[in-house]
Amino acid sequence: MFTGIVEEVGTVVAVERAGEDARLRLRGPLVTEGTQVGHSIAVDGVCLTVTDVADQTFAVDVMPESLRRSTLGALVAGSPVNLERAVPAGGRLDGHIVQGHVDGVGRIAARRPGPRWDEVEVELPGPLARYVAEKGSIAVSGVSLTVTHVGDASFGIALIPTTLEVTTLGRLGVGDDVNLEVDVIAKYVERLLSGGPRTEGTA
Structure with missing residues (x-):
């Protein structure tokens, strides 16, 4: 779950297309702090699972459904994106309940x-x-x-x-x-x- 309070504006480092899905690598010095593989980060409001973390960057796989229902399919290297880590249990809900499931x-x-x-x-x-x-x-x-x-x-x-x-x-x-x-x-x-x-x- 997220709160809709953006932690930082990150940058798309690379986009790899693989058939109907894609892999993104993004730079986010703040959101990569303490982040491990398997954690969730909202990228422009889309909840994605971290598959790799290295040198203040992280990678995520984007499934066809997410590409169809969001703006992620239009991202290119250099695109700015809003980033937010999942809210921890007991954390402050400063915005509202956001699932990261774009409608x-x-x-x-x-x-x-x-x-x-x-x-x-x-x-x-x-x-x-x-x-x-x-x-x-x-x-x-x-x-x-x-x-x-x-x-x-x-x-x-x-x-x-x-x-x-x-x-x-x-x-x-x-x-x-x-x-x-x-x-x-x-x-x-x-x-x-x-x-x-x-x-x-x-x-």
Whole structure:
């Protein structure tokens, strides 16, 4: 589990394609501290398993499903990415519950600079719109953010100076794609209210 509080902006060192999947090597001096093979790191909001750690870099394998459902398939050497290690048991939940399971790709539709912050409008795939609520939480490329308003096919977010400075969101412009993970609680509530299969013995 993650919190959506980015620890550092890392850099893609190499991309190796192998059929429908890929292997990435990324540089992250902070997130590699104490990291071992088998640990999880969120890369632009996608939970990936570390397969190798060496010289402040780490490698991960990206399966076809992750490449299809996220922006990772477009990464090249030199691409900046948001990095976050999994939250330890008993750690502080400063953002919200983020699984690292990207639901789809959104696109920045508008960006309005403010005195100290930016207001951003993000288009999202139609099926995801029902899970987004005003003042609710959403992860955008791994960053935990509060939704400022909701439209038919888009939502708004406000990026404070810290977010602009320490994540990749400060570098993105209109037309750029972002990974979206909606609040998992909303999906569970929908599943329960839909009258899906119940576990035997439950009330």
